[in-house]
Amino acid sequence: MPTIVVEVMPKAELLDPQGKAVAGALGRLGKTTFSGVRVGKRFEITVDGAVDAAVLAEVQELADTVLSNSVIEDVVGIHVVEEAAAAASN
């Protein structure tokens, strides 16, 4: 079955405490190559049947209303991963 990936990140203009904590940890580990970290969410939604325009529109609406909080987060990507690719990444 195809999988739709929805990516949600905290808005660029807002403080991301979780990302700051990770960035601080990297600094304490001596990793000075990295200047910042932001932490967001990645949803994998399994679809029954084929992915058509209607399903994608439904996912777009869900991403905006259910999967992200539009006050503090942006949906940065929605893409379809075919079954073969999903299996290969496991």
Add this chain to the structure above:
Amino acid sequence: MPTIVVEVMPKAELLDPQGKAVAGALGRLGKTTFSGVRVGKRFEITVDGAVDAAVLAEVQELADTVLSNSVIEDVVGIHVVEEAAAAASN
């Protein structure tokens, strides 16, 4: 500055309670097209300077040791996003 994206998902063979909760919510909203949801993390790491093989190797090691818990999670993707693409997605 280039950004490296690290994607971490709960292992396929483990229960993902957060994903189950989202899937249940979708069901209660009448969205029956979707048979499952899994929720993972997406890290955006900003790199000072250019991304070369050494930086990518360092990120791979960090992804395996710091950014994911290998007992319950898999690193499913590491890819470089150029500055222009990152700005366009904002």
